[in-house]
Amino acid sequence: MTFLYLLTLLLSLGGMTVLDWRFRLFFWQSPVRAALVLGVGVLFFLGWDLVGIGLGIFYRGETALMTGLQLAPELPLEEFFFLTFLCYLTMNLVQGARLVFERRR
Numbered sequence: 035m036t037f038l039y040l041l042t043l044l045l046s047l048g049g050m051t052v053l054d055w056r057f058r059l060f061f062w063q064s065p066v067r068a069a070l071v072l073g074v075g076v077l078f079f080l081g082w083d084l085v086g087i088g089l090g091i092f093y094r095g096e097t098a099l100m101t102g103l104q105l106a107p108e109l110p111l112e113e114f115f116f117l118t119f120l121c122y123l124t125m126n127l128v129q130g131a132r133l134v135f136e137r138r139r
């Protein structure tokens with residue numbers, strides 16, 4: 035059991051947090067709204083994953099880089115952190131693009 039993939043995801047989330055803090059993009063702009071948006075996004079994609087798993091479309095791939103811990107059958111712990119990173123990255127990109135376009139006007 036290794037934690038390399040989980041560690042990579044956590045470091046990436048840390049990078050997103052630093053960018054967010056530096057440019058006041060998402061959580062540092064409106065923390066309550068950001069938590070709500072991030073939570074809804076992660077829950078949506080977790081539900082999507084569970085439906086895919088239930089239909090036999092998604093399954094857990096075997097790799098030595100993952101912890102082997104699962105939140106549900108075929109749903110690895112790392113998936114939660116990946117989805118959180120994906121949603122956080124998307125919102126930072128959206129807010130960053132908004133700032134760039136506002137400054138260009």
